[in-house]
Amino acid sequence: MKLFLTLSLFASASASTPWPLPANFSSGSAPLSVSSALTFSLPDDAAPSPFLADAFSRYSESISNAQGCSAEAQSLLPPQPSSTPQLSSCSVSVSSPSSDPSLTVSTDESYSLYLALDGSCSISAASEFGALHALESLSQLAGETCTVTNAPVSISDSPRFAYRGLMIDSSRHFLPVRFLEHIVDTMVASKFNVLHWHISDTESFPSSSALFPELAEKGAWSPEAVYSVPDLKHVVDYAYKRGVRVMPEWDVPGHGSWGKGKPEVSIQDGSCTNTLDPTNPDVYDFLHDFLSEMSSVFPDANLFLGGDEVDTSCFTSSPSVSKWMTENNIADGVALQSYFWQQVTSTVMPGLNKTLGVWMADDGIPYPEDLPAGSFGNVWQSQSSMPAVIDRGADVVLSGPWYLDQQQPGGFQTYALQALWQGMYAVEPFSGLTPAQQAKVLGGEACMWGEGVNALDFDALAVTKAAAVAERLWVPQGEGTVDDAQERLEEHVCRLNMRGVAAEAVAQNFCLSDVL
Known part of the structure; x- marks a missing residue:
């Protein structure tokens, strides 16, 4: 019972804020379950470019196969009510689509993402690379425990700098x-x-x-x-x-x-x-x-x-x-x-x-x-x-x-x-x-x-x-403090650990990866 309670607390706070912090972000407190057959599509079911088709397939698979979505992980988490709405598909729109998009310092990487209470999902982006950021943000909201905990979610986002390197x-x-x-x-x-x-x-x-x-x-x-x-x-x-x-x-x-x-x-x-x-x-x-x-x-x-x-x-x-x-x-x-x-x-x-x-x-x-x-x-x-x-x-x-x-x-x-x-x-x-x-x-x-x-x-x-x-x-500029980032970074490290990344912990806490 103690373990279940701890994991319940984890589940209630898990995957609530994408990293890095979006420029504009708002969320609620309603849950959405994530379908194991989550799909992405363009408006009017247009055929995606090979670039986007690859991204859609990759994110559908990674979200569905996330460690927190496994039967073992789900057995440790409190079950969702049968009436919980389900996220099963997401519409993705790119303002200036290209079959061979180019990533440069002038590429517009902005995007918006909206998750409604009924499980409907829409993404709009200025470029394919903005769409990739939106898919990553969605995967962070949904992918680690197969549950979005904080619908509705509204994100309007773009990076401060065009060069962000490692x-x-x-x-x-x-x-x-x-x-x-x-x-x-x-x-x-x-x-x-x-x-x-x-x-x-x-x-x-x-x-x-x-x-x-x-x-x-x-x-x-x-x-x-x-x-x-x-x-x-x-x-x-x-x-x-x-x-x-x-x-x-x-x-x-x-x-x-x-x-x-x-x-x-x-x-x-x-x-x-x-x-x-x-x-x-x-x-x-x-x-x-x-x-x-x-x-x-x-x-x-x-x-x-x-x-x-x-x-x-x-x-x-x-x-x-x-x-x-x-x-x-x-x-x-x-x-x-x-x-x-x-x-x-x-x-x-x-x-x-x-x-x-x-x-x-x-x-x-x-x-x-x-x-x-x-x-x-x-x-x-x-x-x-x-x-x-x-x-x-x-x-x-x-x-x-x-x-x-x-x-x-x-x-x-x-x-x-x-x-x-x-x-x-x-x-x-x-x-x-x-x-x-x-x-x-x-x-x-x-x-x-x-x-x-x-x-x-x-x-x-x-x-x-x-x-x-x-x-x-x-x-x-001027946004984000160490105190504000601390809890979100703990969450992000747990997210990375759940993905098999041996990222360093930043505080004493608990993550599902500790027991899976």
Whole structure:
């Protein structure tokens, strides 16, 4: 009886508010049961595009097969009266439908969702990607216990920022393709829309290339720890179907394992063989050819090329590089980096049809003035450097306060690890910016660097804190406090746990996943 009472309390509060908090949300207190044969359709039973048909099928299946809908779970929950109305179908309308929708920074992701007391359901969205967010919100309301507890529900929603990212690192620890799918699924649950994939670094180069197979053959941890070109394309397609862009990153000129597979384009004397040689014209031909190939694999409008933490002693300790610098009046390693990016701008980027992104540190390197027009900088150190980066001409993405591998996010200090999300949630991206500067902020991203994370501990270290960042990037400015979010995040973590995601708990509480 005690267990049943506890679960009854859980059921009464379960899945009542989607995460992130919708911009406009109202609900009642009446229950709706969810049919095991829930279907979605367009108005007048028009045929959905393949994109929407896939989404309809996926959400029908995931809601019907949710762990809380199992016979075991239902036996632990109080039965619904036979007179409870049933949610069995939902009409979905898209204002500007497309058979091949494109997700960019200008895509309208807004949607509305209405659940009536009689079980009728309607969704309207400006684009297919807004429809995906609506389906996710509906699944959160209905999917974990096969009961909507708070009808009628009315949602009118859109994100604050167009760029809401999660960065992952597959160089320090290889992440299998099946786990990359899992990461995308967890992103969708918090309405992230950019997967920033830091594919390679000094430790390994796991990305295949038809033009340069030696990069992975000599640079990967092992022959098994390699993403084939079909693997790469599969991840891109899997994410696209779920409303997530995949932005690849190959760090240059440092932070790479270039010298393992392509020693001829790296500094060949000294101790810095994994740093590209800016003085070698073959470097730029190689980068153009490699990135052209990768652009056919990763169609996203953005290309990220890193550029941070270059050890300038690699340049000055190389006799051949130092000699070239003297002959070409390049004063120091910083000036040589400027030269490198100027060459990337003039000889590598043309023809790729990509917007360039780089890490921008407090020292300003790479300098925006050395990059193609329209490039953006990821501000990864102090948030206070954002005004200077913007004023030098770059759009920005903020990540510095949202490093998931740090114990003092955004300067927040706490004894309890389960409270780290609070520091991330409390960050205001526009802090210290004028209205004109605010207009240059594309959004932000949470970063899960891979030195201390692999597929076995990723969920516990990343997912809950990333969800906090996701809501901060979604809700309107000035809305959402830690106190307000606490109970809703507990609910969201339980929801994720019910989906098989090992997200970190944020409080002492009970979830059906504890006993199922």
